[in-house]
Amino acid sequence: MKIATWNINSIKVRLPQILQWLSEHQPDILALQETKTIDENFPKAAIEAVGYQVIFAGQKSYNGVAVITRHLPQNVITDIPDLLDPQRRILVASVADYRIINLYVPNGESLLSEKYTYKLSWLAKVKNYLQQQLKEHPHVVMLGDFNIAPETIDVHDPAIWSDGVLVSEPERAVFKEFLSLGLNDCFRLFEKSSGHFSWWDYRAASFRRNLGLRIDHILASESIAKKCVSCIIDKNPRKNEQPSDHAPVLAEFL
């Protein structure tokens, strides 16, 4: 079972690259974030034409999540308890034996911003939902753009990235709580060193200089983390013309 996540920053612009990537890697599940389109305009037929099914929850211009699958997605959820949120950032579905929780976590803007308050309250509600899902489902995969770099080794320059959004202590504490509840960071099951990133700013030639952050994650509950045999960040699509600013993360489970 191959499961992947990719913040594609517009489904419209990136569709050809997504189809190319699906063809190359043949994942069973691909979770997308920042589709940036309303459901009526989602390119469902183009994805179905290459042998996949797709579910999506979008809005005009911003946010938006989707899950592309080989198998039928069931028990689909777009809104979780106690979170009345017009922003489309969560898409949950059961696919085969797996409970898939696809997240586009708010960026937060700055520590003094209302958006940061929103980010922390949003994460608290997701944590509660995760606890409930772990009780109901034996095989949970929570993945997506977390907009959190969990550790110092997940940032290119810890001095610059010491106390802003994406690295602040409260955000990292929530990430640790996700792990404490029984999830495993699949990438760190294998790679222990620094310098591995999933996002590079479009500006200042950040990708060429590898000035990035690891903020896109695949977290798996214990029973399936044991069956994880690889987890890689595929930097190749970031080298494309008109790339997303994020790279896909791909995990394989036996």
Add this chain to the structure above:
DNA sequence: ATGGTGGCGCGGCCA
């Protein structure tokens, strides 16, 4: 230190 790029949609917001 500031501003650098990109997407949406056509002015300004968001990342």
